[in-house]
């Protein structure tokens with residue numbers, strides 16, 4: 558379970574999120590929509606612990622993130638979370654297989670599932686390629702394979718199908734659904750796509766006054 562408790566975040570004196578509170582149930586697939594600039598990516602970054610709130614807290618499975626030291630926060634992210642961010646964060650000097658296997662290696666687990674996940678996102682047989690040989694949409698699919706490979710308890714996804722054609726996007730959304738269902742994982746997906754939001758258990762709208770059911 559993930560609790561957002563009175564989260565406030567400002568940039569340069571401009572408040573983006575003001576005392577935002579919400580509880581995400583474990584295992585629920587939630588889509589967050591809302592107009593450009595309203596703070597969706599900011600919210601995802603706070604949940605991921607990649608940015609810190611000015612006040613309020615993010616509580617993961619009963620533990621306030623701010624109370625964790627760097628090592629504990631890293632361990633939490635590495636073992637329990639999977640990320641698909643807009644910049645992908647694919648490492649240029651590693652092959653696709655090595656990129657996807659990274660969460661497994663960091664968790665000291667067998668890397669065998671990396672090839673399986675590459676195949677699942679339509680990149681089977683390209684494990685030895687390097688990121689520079691890929692298109693934007695292919696890179697996004699590598700990031701998706703990497704986010705799912707270690708079966709995280711919580712998947713955080715920022716526009717996971719933003720660079721994909723509608724047909725590939727639909728396939729990827731099915732994969733996200735199937736993988737999270739199989740492992741009982743929850744997901745928080747920020748999207749402008751109504752097609753993507755339609756496959757969530759719940760669609761929330763972020764506005765200046767907070768998160769509400771769409």
Ligand SMILES: Nc1ncnc2c1ncn2[C@@H]1O[C@H](COP(=O)(O)OP(=O)(O)OP(=O)(O)O)[C@@H](O)[C@H]1O
Pocket residue numbers: 568569573591592593594595596597598599600
């Ligand atoms: N690091 C930063 N420094 C300064 N301002 C920032 C920073 N990150 C975000 N902002 C500002 O905060 C506001 C919310 O940005 P955010 O990216 O969270 O919006 P969003 O809802 O995800 O938008 P979009 O749908 O366009 O991706 C924007 O006005 C943005 O300029």
